[in-house]
Amino acid sequence: MTLETTASLDADSLQRLRDLDPSGSGRLVERVLGAFTASIERLEPQLVAARAKADMRTISHVAHTLKSSSASVGALELSKLCAEIEEGVRAEAFTRLEEPLDAMQRELHGVLRAVRSLRSAT
Numbered sequence: 001m002t003l004e005t006t007a008s009l010d011a012d013s014l015q016r017l018r019d020l021d022p023s024g025s026g027r028l029v030e031r032v033l034g035a036f037t038a039s040i041e042r043l044e045p046q047l048v049a050a051r052a053k054a055d056m057r058t059i060s061h062v063a064h065t066l067k068s069s070s071a072s073v074g075a076l077e078l079s080k081l082c083a084e085i086e087e088g089v090r091a092e093a094f095t096r097l098e099e100p101l102d103a104m105q106r107e108l109h110g111v112l113r114a115v116r117s118l119r120s121a122t
Contacts, residue, residue: 008107008114013074033115036073039066040112044105051101059101060089066108075111078104 014029021028043062050058067082081104088097 008075008077008110009118010074010076013072013076014118017073030119033073033119036069037112037115037119039069040108040115044108047101047105047108054094056089056094059097060086063089063104070111073115075107075114078107078111081107 017029017032018024043065046058047062049055050062063082063085067079067086070076070079070082081100084100085097085104088094088100
């Protein structure tokens with residue numbers, strides 16, 4: 001895997017993952033990115049359905065679930081949006097969540113493209 005990344009992923013975060021498996025023999029980065037991809041593919045439809053029903057509990061769950069895993073793979077903007085949404089749900093600021101939720105969904109798609117690109121480069 002090259003050190004080159006897309007704009008959606010932080011190179012330092014990815015390097016920290018690589019440093020945990022310096023030889024690459026454990027395929028740690030590939031396994032983490034694979035699990036992250038599967039997580040997005042599972043959670044994004046849940047987010048769409050929850051938004052359609054204004055299900056704040058599920059929206060909060062999706063945001064919470066993606067927040068730290070996003071940060072660990074370098075999707076820092078996605079992680080930040082997840083934290084903002086999670087806080088908005090806690091504060092019951094539901095009317096102010098539309099824009100961050102739209103941004104989160106756009107970022108989810110961009111991050112998924114970036115992760116798939118990295119995975120195909122290996």
